[in-house]
Amino acid sequence: MSLAGPSPEARTAGHRAEGRPVSAVPLHPAAPVVLDRLSRSFGGRTVLDRVSLEIPAGQFVALLGESGSGKTTLLRALAGLDGDAAAAGRFTVPGSVSVLFQDSRLLPWLTVIDNLTLGLRRPDAREAALAMLDAVGLGDKAGVWPATLSGGQKQRASLARSLLRAPDVLLADEPFGALDALTRLRMHALLFRLVERRRPTVILVTHDVDEALVLADRILVLKDGRIAEDHAVGLPHPRRTDHPDATALRGALLRSLGVDTGTV
Numbered sequence: 001m002s003l004a005g006p007s008p009e010a011r012t013a014g015h016r017a018e019g020r021p022v023s024a025v026p027l028h029p030a031a032p033v034v035l036d037r038l039s040r041s042f043g044g045r046t047v048l049d050r051v052s053l054e055i056p057a058g059q060f061v062a063l064l065g066e067s068g069s070g071k072t073t074l075l076r077a078l079a080g081l082d083g084d085a086a087a088a089g090r091f092t093v094p095g096s097v098s099v100l101f102q103d104s105r106l107l108p109w110l111t112v113i114d115n116l117t118l119g120l121r122r123p124d125a126r127e128a129a130l131a132m133l134d135a136v137g138l139g140d141k142a143g144v145w146p147a148t149l150s151g152g153q154k155q156r157a158s159l160a161r162s163l164l165r166a167p168d169v170l171l172a173d174e175p176f177g178a179l180d181a182l183t184r185l186r187m188h189a190l191l192f193r194l195v196e197r198r199r200p201t202v203i204l205v206t207h208d209v210d211e212a213l214v215l216a217d218r219i220l221v222l223k224d225g226r227i228a229e230d231h232a233v234g235l236p237h238p239r240r241t242d243h244p245d246a247t248a249l250r251g252a253l254l255r256s257l258g259v260d261t262g263t264v
């Protein structure tokens with residue numbers, strides 16, 4: 001595989017285990033995300049077991065799996081946030097990365113716009129933040145404290161903060177999991193619209209099979225520490241979850257997640 005091209009922000013990991021320097025080869029942001037026999041364990045218990053995977057630049061991947069199957073562990077590994085796990089294998093996440101969590105993680109002592117611009121080094125940070133707030137429907141909330149926002153508004157602000165960084169890779173861990181069904185549907189449409197503009201590679205961890213079916217180009221199921229299923233979703237957008245292909249895939253995914261579709 002060729003991973004050529006300059007990028008100061010390219011990140012690799014796992015090379016140290018093989019005695020090679022980290023980031024020896026600069027990677028182009030349009031390079032794929034690559035996992036090569038990635039393993040993670042806690043206290044001797046293997047959670048990820050030699051996961052190998054290649055995600056082309058710009059692909060939108062949904063990662064499903066039962067609770068405790070290791071989805072967050074995989075995302076934290078790719079985000080470089082897993083210092084507490086025993087690690088083996090290699091991975092490559094090219095370009096700049098943004099992480100989006102289930103809770104918005106807005107800093108309560110900063111206004112919404114200051115949360116967005118925090119650490120952003122560009123001369124037009126404020127204008128860009130205002131435009132992004134407009135895009136997520138929060139144009140009138142720039143100057144307010146996060147505590148005054150609803151749950152859905154906080155997640156929209158959090159999404160705006162992530163996308164304002166124009167990441168090459170967006171890692172999202174159940175960002176809409178705590179939202180009501182209607183707000184979640186609105187967030188799906190918003191996320192799709194926003195990522196369509198710039199096409200970052202997205203890895204979205206979710207419990208929601210319909211969320212995966214509506215948004216993803218590809219759906220993975222994590223089971224027993226491995227990628228047990230890998231489905232390409234070729235349905236055109238905007239997607240309808242009652243499309244016969246979507247219905248068939250939903251049934252298969254629910255069954256592989258241990259849900260008895262005969263009773264729901």
Ligand SMILES: Nc1ncnc2c1ncn2[C@@H]1O[C@H](COP(=O)(O)OP(=O)(O)OP(=O)(O)O)[C@@H](O)[C@H]1O
Binds near residue numbers: 065
């Ligand atoms: N820091 C940690 N220390 C010890 N064990 C951990 C740690 N993080 C995760 N684990 C364990 O690893 C396994 C996978 O956890 P993980 O959070 O990745 O699951 P998940 O698929 O994200 O689950 P959920 O859908 O409930 O969020 C679990 O058994 C969990 O207890």
Ligand SMILES: [Mg+2]
Binds near residue numbers: 071072073173
């Ligand atoms: Mg999790």
